[in-house]
Amino acid sequence: MNNLPTVRASxxxxxxxxxxxxxxxxxxxxTTVGETGADFLAVNAGFGQGLTRTVMGGxxxxxxxxxxxxxxxxxxIYWLTVVLVSVVGTQITDLLTDGLGVSLYVSTSVFAxxxxxxxxxxxxxxxxxxxxxxxxxxxxxxxWSAILCTFxxxxxxxxxxxxxxxLGFTWGAVAFGALIGITYAAWRMGGNAVLTFWIGYILTxxxxxxxxxxxxxxxxxxxxxxxxxxxxxxxLSVIVMLVAxxxxxxxxxxxxxxxx
Numbered sequence: 418m419n420n421l422p423t424v425r426a427s428x429x430x431x432x433x434x435x436x437x438x439x440x441x442x443x444x445x446x447x448t449t450v451g452e453t454g455a456d457f458l459a460v461n462a463g464f465g466q467g468l469t470r471t472v473m474g475g476x477x478x479x480x481x482x483x484x485x486x487x488x489x490x491x492x493x494i495y496w497l498t499v500v501l502v503s504v505v506g507t508q509i510t511d512l513l514t515d516g517l518g519v520s521l522y523v524s525t526s527v528f529a530x531x532x533x534x535x536x537x538x539x540x541x542x543x544x545x546x547x548x549x550x551x552x553x554x555x556x557x558x559x560x561w562s563a564i565l566c567t568f569x570x571x572x573x574x575x576x577x578x579x580x581x582x583x584l585g586f587t588w589g590a591v592a593f594g595a596l597i598g599i600t601y602a603a604w605r606m607g608g609n610a611v612l613t614f615w616i617g618y619i620l621t622x623x624x625x626x627x628x629x630x631x632x633x634x635x636x637x638x639x640x641x642x643x644x645x646x647x648x649x650x651x652x653l654s655v656i657v658m659l660v661a662x663x664x665x666x667x668x669x670x671x672x673x674x675x676x677x
Contacts, residue, residue: 451503506568571622
C-alpha cells in the first residue's frame with residue numbers, strides 16, 4: 418500500500434480528463450453529434466433554427482454553470498458540456514453562413530484569428546496552454562472559450578472544404594482524417610505535446626462534421642442516407658456508454674481513496 422503513488426491535490430482538482438483513446442473517440446463522436454443533432458432538432462423535429470439555438474444555448478449555459486461549480490473533473494458534466502458546445506458551435510457557424518450570408522472564407526478566417534487571440538491572451542496570463550493543469554477559474558474560462566471557438570472554426574473549415582472547395586463528404590473526411598494522422602505521427606516523433614494536442618483537437622471538428630454529413634445525407638447528395646436521427650442516436654449511445662464507464666471508474670477510485 419505504501420508503494421502506491423501519492424495523489425497530488427492538483428491531480429484531483431484538474432477539470433479536464435486525461436487524453437486517452439477514449440477521450441478522442443468521445444470527442445470525435447461529440448463533434449458528429451453536434452452536426453447531426455443540430456440538423457435533427459432544427460429540421461426533422463421541426464424546432465426551426467431560432468428555437469433550436471435558444472434551447473441549446475440555454476442548456477449550454479446550465480451545463481457550463483455546473484461544470485464551473487464542480488471542484489474536479491466529473492465525466493458526465495464535462496462531456497455533456499462538450500456535446501452542447503458542439504451543437505452551439507455548429508449553430509453559430511450556420512447562423513453566420515445561412516442566416517447572415519457570411520462567406521465561409523470569412524467566417525473560417527475570423528474564427529481562426531479569434532482562436533489565436535484566445536490562445537495568445539491565455540498564454541500571456543497563465544504562461545501555459547496545457548490542459549493538464551486546468552485548476553483555476555481563469556484557466557477554465559480560457560479553456561472553454563477556446564473549446565467553443567474550435568468547434569465554430571472546425572464547422573466553418575469543414576463546410577469550406579466539403580462545400581465551397583468541392584471536396585465532398587467522403588474526401589473531406591479522408592482529408593481531415595489524414596491531417597489528424599499526420600498530427601499524431603508528429604507527436605509520436607517528439608513534436609510539442611501542447612501544440613499537437615490543440616491541432617488535433619481543432620481537426621477533429623471538421624472531421625466529425627464531414628463524417629456526420631457523409632452518414633446522414635441522402636445518397637443523391639453523396640451521403641450514405643442513414644439520417645440525422647439514427648446517426649445521432651447511435652453516436653450518443655456510444656458516448657453515454659463510454660462516459661458511464663469513465664464515471665463508474667472515477668467513483669470507484671474515489672471510494673478506494675476514501676477507504677484508505
